[in-house]
Amino acid sequence: MDYQISEQMQQKLQRIDDFLKTHIIPLEPLLLTGQWPTLMENLNGLRKKVQEMGLWAANLPKDVGGSYTTLVDLALIAEVLGQSPLGHYVFGCQAPDAGNAELLHLHGTEEQIEHWLKPLAAGKIRSCFAMTEPHTAGSNPTLLDATAVLDGDEWVINGRKWFTTSAEGASFTVAMVVTDPDAEKHSRASMILVPLDNPGYRLIRNIPVMGHKGYGYFSHGEVEFTDCRVPASNLLGKRGQGFALAQERLGPGRIQHCMRWLGIGKRSLNEMCRYVKSRKISSTQTLADQQLMQAMIADSTAEIAAARALVLETAWTVENLGFKAARENISLIKFYTANILQRVVDRALQSHGALGMTDDTILAHFYREERAARIYDGPDEVHRLSVARKILKQTV
Amino acid sequence: MDYQISEQMQQKLQRIDDFLKTHIIPLEPLLLTGQWPTLMENLNGLRKKVQEMGLWAANLPKDVGGSYTTLVDLALIAEVLGQSPLGHYVFGCQAPDAGNAELLHLHGTEEQIEHWLKPLAAGKIRSCFAMTEPHTAGSNPTLLDATAVLDGDEWVINGRKWFTTSAEGASFTVAMVVTDPDAEKHSRASMILVPLDNPGYRLIRNIPVMGHKGYGYFSHGEVEFTDCRVPASNLLGKRGQGFALAQERLGPGRIQHCMRWLGIGKRSLNEMCRYVKSRKISSTQTLADQQLMQAMIADSTAEIAAARALVLETAWTVENLGFKAARENISLIKFYTANILQRVVDRALQSHGALGMTDDTILAHFYREERAARIYDGPDEVHRLSVARKILKQTV
Amino acid sequence: MDYQISEQMQQKLQRIDDFLKTHIIPLEPLLLTGQWPTLMENLNGLRKKVQEMGLWAANLPKDVGGSYTTLVDLALIAEVLGQSPLGHYVFGCQAPDAGNAELLHLHGTEEQIEHWLKPLAAGKIRSCFAMTEPHTAGSNPTLLDATAVLDGDEWVINGRKWFTTSAEGASFTVAMVVTDPDAEKHSRASMILVPLDNPGYRLIRNIPVMGHKGYGYFSHGEVEFTDCRVPASNLLGKRGQGFALAQERLGPGRIQHCMRWLGIGKRSLNEMCRYVKSRKISSTQTLADQQLMQAMIADSTAEIAAARALVLETAWTVENLGFKAARENISLIKFYTANILQRVVDRALQSHGALGMTDDTILAHFYREERAARIYDGPDEVHRLSVARKILKQTV
């Protein structure tokens, strides 16, 4: 056994961390106060630097312009980048583009790769992923409502989706639609690529999330397809493979989510430690001297350390022993880490008192935005039941 | 013993609840989407109706235009009104005006009552309360920084305050300032009334709280006093009595806070129950059939019921046996109820899935805004230690 | 409304508390070290004193030798007595005799009252209650296994029961058996009185519970009925009424359980406070100066206070507005209070360090014995689901 991160990788992580602290974190106030155009201009400038540094798109292999090495390395990078809500975007591995690019890389036709993946991977265009529906429960695939019917050599798509993250300004979406309503439960849906200048597509609204409609990349759309026609060749992967691809998209993505959350946790804990050391509560003491603060620091440290050890173990297992060997863990880490994230951020906010409620620190942003971690990609409840059923099945 | 609410009071609560559900809750989307001017116009219209119905200012006695009866009744009203973030404002008993009016009623000079209290109680002007300071810990009175020095027959005030709720648009503030720096720890500060058109006063900014700067009544100011001069007669109560008055202001106010939080809890639980009954997860089942949803409903019901029983008992005790007899409970209910509130809202949000993150329901608003409950008026940590020390002192 | 306990009742509670502390608590070491015969001798001596003081059997009305006044008063007495595991026995209102006596009082025939209730109420004999079965889930009445068949004028009982508390040394048991297997789900069972010198009855063993087989009153039996014949007139209440009577038995019993648990909580918290004040951790400090101890004390105080307020409210409601008005609360208080009990005892034990693990204090006894509170009379899970379903049914 060997738990050590290679010297070379440690240096790479340090470079990324330095870049993040020097260039990215100082831009956060633009995010927190909604100065979108200025923010985007700055971020796009930083992206060029990252490309020059050879650190671009750690989730994609070199042949499509990325810098992928291993899943464990990608996880470690996600942790560092997660410390800022702007990190992944600057380094070209942001959701939902990352997942879309990975799908295209594995399942795209040559034409699709040329037309969609290359500009996407290069950061020239953005994309979105239209799966969640407002009126159907995502946990039950048989309820999926949006449809695509083959009419000659065109798909005709109808349906409504929401939480189509980053729809505003995106060039195309991957749409999850029912193509084979009478097929077996998990083979009813397919993924279809839809360019968003299509007249049959409409961005109804940016959904107000936690008080904000966001903007561009930082938004969540509610979108509608009305007799939306695209060429038959826009099918991504095979017909009926929609859920299989969605699972595949979520697998490694989940590890990156978890590590990103742990990055947020680490940042929050660090903000907490720095604040309590600086906050005077008497002529001789700071908040850091208070046991109740110390207890919160210890609990956060322990929870982050344990979740991190498990997520890294899972990443290694997926990469080296295959997805099946890590099946339970892949479910476990989702709800376990998301709950730890919520607690760690909550404690950090609490330690800041009234300041924690303001946007003068990043914590209130984490508190409200990352509440979604326990919901998207399967709410806690779905994962807890799923893990238990796997365990019970194995029990003899 | 008699735990029954009188028939008459039950009817009054029903009237208030009907009004809230018919007239106030439908205005919430204006709040959630920041349509402030339209919102205020509507709210001010409703205030007139409430005055006509004789339900105005349940926190103030009739002689100053209110409809106060007992502390328990006021608590019960606060619970009903708390179901909407707009309830208290419409019924003329909103913080921070309510607390200021109560102070003026008990400690104001005739002139102060005439000049400040009457228009405030009538809802013609608004006020704010400048106590919290950005750079000093509120839990330690000796750290209070802002000062007022008597220069002839004028106080000269200097200092910076924040979380001066509703400062924007207010006519005056009650400022908590050190007037006697060398006095005993709890006798250093006084309260002084400051009209906000004073050139020595400045509203620096509306603090961005959880992503929002708010507006007018719905904002929190950071304010500055620079050689701000007011007449010596603007002293509220006696010199050196600042902390005593602050405590007095907080006492009954705390019961109303707790009951308001329980109203929020009740509303959230109800939203949850309605949603899970309506949300289909298969052809035959809704979310309401899921044990994990049921468990969350049961836990929320129990926590609300227990906290409510304790807060009402405390209200009755304060009113009938005096503040001392309820001393521990007054501290207890603050942190206990605030934590229950957070859990109840969190569960309701979780049950709504992605919808819970949006502003299409009130839950995300409660989630982010009411996080402050565990912080303002003394963070959890301060109250927990304070309760324990009282208990330990009594232990023989 | 009036939350005040009458002067007279306060004095009564004080008398009981004094007696408990002076005479009963000093006997606890005999319990903790298993010196059963000496213990029983002492306890029986104290029972006589209690009878002379007129405080005997607070759960039973005067006409059968008790001192019942109101359900709220009974609850308050249960709280005081609960402070020691010996309290209820000495005061003649111990489970399972108390519940049996209440049933006999309400549903017994004249003959049954004369023969069973009178000596039971007087403390001359003991009884037990044979309901729980080792191999069937108590939460589902249709699974009940034990049967009684009418053969001429005799019931012939067959079946196995366990957790027949206090079976060893009891004179009779109330047996819950299926008499009408084909009746509607809740009308299949009846209660039958069985004298335990019956040759068809056998005490198989005292079940080892948390490391102990106990002794006599302080034991839990596994018992067997094999063609056990008793006269038809031993039917308690009506045929098919078994579950209805069981519910009736549990209703007020549950309030007493909850108050007894709160008495245990109060005792544990008090032991904790006294210990931390006495335990030196340096030349100038005791454990009581540690914030982490204080936080535990505050949390325990708050939880006990809230649960107590709710249980008393429930008791008052049952007595004055009827069982239906308190239906949800009756379920709520069971699981809510039992969980608080576990946490409060756990914190008290933890505060004692290694000493808490020993039987040199009462805490380890509470820790292991009272773990059952979350299980008997319906485990947490059953009550949580039951409460939620009631709430959901009411939701419109």
Added chain:
Amino acid sequence: MDYQISEQMQQKLQRIDDFLKTHIIPLEPLLLTGQWPTLMENLNGLRKKVQEMGLWAANLPKDVGGSYTTLVDLALIAEVLGQSPLGHYVFGCQAPDAGNAELLHLHGTEEQIEHWLKPLAAGKIRSCFAMTEPHTAGSNPTLLDATAVLDGDEWVINGRKWFTTSAEGASFTVAMVVTDPDAEKHSRASMILVPLDNPGYRLIRNIPVMGHKGYGYFSHGEVEFTDCRVPASNLLGKRGQGFALAQERLGPGRIQHCMRWLGIGKRSLNEMCRYVKSRKISSTQTLADQQLMQAMIADSTAEIAAARALVLETAWTVENLGFKAARENISLIKFYTANILQRVVDRALQSHGALGMTDDTILAHFYREERAARIYDGPDEVHRLSVARKILKQTV
């Protein structure tokens, strides 16, 4: 990086697991019902087999008769053995002998090794460790009370100790005593070897722990040294090194404790899964179909997995990068794992209903005995504060 356990080690673990399940677990009822002599006879028989299998004393190197390979391997073995409270004893690596043997191996003189270590390592004698004192707080070394004074070539020991585990029947103890009262705080104490047939030594009592005085190896003694004289050469390590050695003893020991606890957790979870699958709650369903059971299983699985990943990472780090590199984790894993243990056992017990309270399963034993995990070797509170202070110190 490489997280894989070698094929060879996996086979070894499987052999140990098979032995445990075939030979050791069937003996547990003897423990649970206190049939000590029969139990010991059986256990001692199994020990011979283990020695023959070459699996004896995995904590000790081959030169003193053990089978030590690496700390990670030892950890993995501790996890398997931990599944039964009898596992470590049978495999010759049971506390407190294991820690004593490790100390003697590292710091013993040749004579000490010959005289004490060899028979101890071979399982021919037992030992104990006298450190904890009833009247002083172990968290503060300056409070240690017991003393040893050099009188000629003899130490004269006076003092009282308790929780001297396995004192009954032990041949010698390692006594922690103040030899240099005026030295710097952490250099006041030394360790001295005391043969227990010494007239100055007395086993006052077996402490009743959770209702039991235990027996022999399975007991905790309160012991007294009264002018107890031993040769000066019985000093273990250097004079004044007592606390340093104690820390050294605890370091790797802590990893074994944590892995043993995770073994208990795994066993408890497995008992739970098996039981809920077998327990019918209706004609078509078992407890395993209940979401509330499933949620408990998922939470336990996640907590065990995360803690295990962290403990193994810590073991690897200690062994490969040294103790300092793992310093925080060594504190973290103690309280983190102990708390997980408590929750996992509690859920398993709860799932068994009334059966869980009995000694018909192992769970009630784990519930009461392992409550100590949060106390011995530093209570939660001490470790939480210690971790936080390390983290705060590093914060810049």
